[in-house]
Amino acid sequence: MYEKVEQSAEFLRQAFDGRAPEVALVLGSGLGPLADELENQIAVPFGEIPHFCCSTAPDHAGRLVLGQLSGKTVLCMQGRLHGYEGYTPQEVAYPILVLKALGAKAVILTNAAGGINTEFCAGDFMVFDDHINMTGKSPLTGANDERVGARFPDMCHVYPKALRDLADVAAQQCNVRLHHGVYVGVNGPQYETTAEIRMFRALGGDAVGMSTVFESIAASYCGLPVLGVSMITNMAAGITGNALSDEEVKQMANERGQTFRALMRKVIAVL
Numbered sequence: 001m002y003e004k005v006e007q008s009a010e011f012l013r014q015a016f017d018g019r020a021p022e023v024a025l026v027l028g029s030g031l032g033p034l035a036d037e038l039e040n041q042i043a044v045p046f047g048e049i050p051h052f053c054c055s056t057a058p059d060h061a062g063r064l065v066l067g068q069l070s071g072k073t074v075l076c077m078q079g080r081l082h083g084y085e086g087y088t089p090q091e092v093a094y095p096i097l098v099l100k101a102l103g104a105k106a107v108i109l110t111n112a113a114g115g116i117n118t119e120f121c122a123g124d125f126m127v128f129d130d131h132i133n134m135t136g137k138s139p140l141t142g143a144n145d146e147r148v149g150a151r152f153p154d155m156c157h158v159y160p161k162a163l164r165d166l167a168d169v170a171a172q173q174c175n176v177r178l179h180h181g182v183y184v185g186v187n188g189p190q191y192e193t194t195a196e197i198r199m200f201r202a203l204g205g206d207a208v209g210m211s212t213v214f215e216s217i218a219a220s221y222c223g224l225p226v227l228g229v230s231m232i233t234n235m236a237a238g239i240t241g242n243a244l245s246d247e248e249v250k251q252m253a254n255e256r257g258q259t260f261r262a263l264m265r266k267v268i269a270v271l
């Protein structure tokens with residue numbers, strides 16, 4: 001594994017002319033256009049990078065973009081892989097190991113999520129205080145390479161409080177309401193049943209989505225601190241009585257995308 005990651009990283013070091021990212025950002029729904037704002041940018045399609053898989057999800061461009069944003073050198077993953085596309089948890093999480101090898105000091109993982117906490121509203125934002133992995137799978141399954149991370153890594157400090165506090169400062173500065181909560185990661189692609197959402201609420205979940213947990217686990221494993229931020233694109237199944245649809249999720253992601261991007265620019269500025 002270590003050799004594979006190093007080969008991917010070495011290819012990217014050359015592609016990026018030796019510029020190293022200070023922070024990495026995985027762009028979820030509504031945030032994709034943020035990569036286009038990077039100054040002096042260099043973009044590399046996933047398909048050109050050794051050992052990377054290509055994304056099949058609609059609206060996911062599938063490229064790494066390095067450039068300047070809010071005064072920092074930022075590496076954006078524009079498009080990500082999901083378990084529901086048929087990728088293994090290892091394939092989904094692989095790019096995270098490469099971000100660490102490239103020198104990123106933290107990774108910001110963003111996504112669209114359904115609100116389980118009834119105090120949330122569609123269009124709100126939530127910082128991950130923690131997550132619950134409901135996929136039943138782990139990206140760390142299989143042989144372990146101690147040069148990348150420990151066999152049995154701790155998961156109590158995936159989302160350092162210092163980063164969550166900075167997100168609060170950024171939200172205050174740009175006047176955005178930012179909740180804190182627990183993200184429940186599911187496989188999808190079907191949305192949840194009403195009973196599943198009731199169960200997730202009883203378990204302590206505040207938002208639910210089909211991404212991010214494999215990336216968070218891999219990041220923590222290889223020593224990369226994570227800031228997780230969800231856009232609550234809809235209330236989760238059964239809460240409003242309305243059927244869930246991808247249309248609703250996409251529409252809200254578009255409507256609130258500009259605010260999400262403003263929040264991320266500010267987070268990177270205060271980081």
Ligand code: HPA
Nearest residue numbers: 112113114208209210236
């Ligand atoms: N459930 C799962 N994933 C999601 C949702 C949801 O309600 N909204 C956006 N992504």
